[in-house]
Structures are given as C-alpha cells and as structure tokens.
Amino acid sequence: MSISLTEDFKTVAELQSNAAEILQQMQQTGRPVVITVEGKPAAVMLDAATYEEKLKKLNFALLVAEAEAQIRAGMSRPAEEFFEEFEREHKIPRSTRSARGK
DSSP states (O other): OOOOTTTSEEEHHHHHHOHHHHHHHHHHHOOOEEEEETTEEEEEEOOHHHHHHHHHHHHHHHHHHHHHHHHHTTOOOOHHHHHHHHHHHTTOOGGGGGGGTO
C-alpha cells in the first residue's frame, strides 16, 4: 500500500473542517490518510473495503502462523491417518473413499 507524504497527511483541524473531502480522497486514491496531532501521526484512516481486506489477510496470517507452530511442535499427523479416523467415527463406508484413490 502506497502513501503520499504530500497528500495523505492531514491535521486534526483539516479533518474537522474537510471530513467529506478527505473521505472522498481516500475513496478515489485507495490510499490511507494519516491524521496528525501536533505534527505527529496519531491515527490512520482507511476506507471500509481496504480495512476489511487487510483484516481478512491478517486473520488468515494468524491462522497460518498458529498451524505452523503446531507443526513445529510435533502436533500433526499424516492426512491418511486423519481421514481413516474421521471415516470410522462418522461411519463413512469405504466405498465412498474411491475419490481419494482407495
């Protein structure tokens, strides 16, 4: 995600007086807007679609990281072993396993 140092930094006063214009800028450019207080970054504004996209990616990355940690800790097993147990517990007949090459 890119950001323009000259266009995407706004003061709190600018946000208060030009909120609609700033929101329109975010929607048109797809870039976040940094809100500053006393010259220092205080908040970052994203349009809702970008925020949702970033949140989904973050959640996915957290799930992958958790799975990787479980694998490193030896908490995994062969897929075939899992499927055999699953089929036994759910009383799935062997004839339906032909899709997996059995």
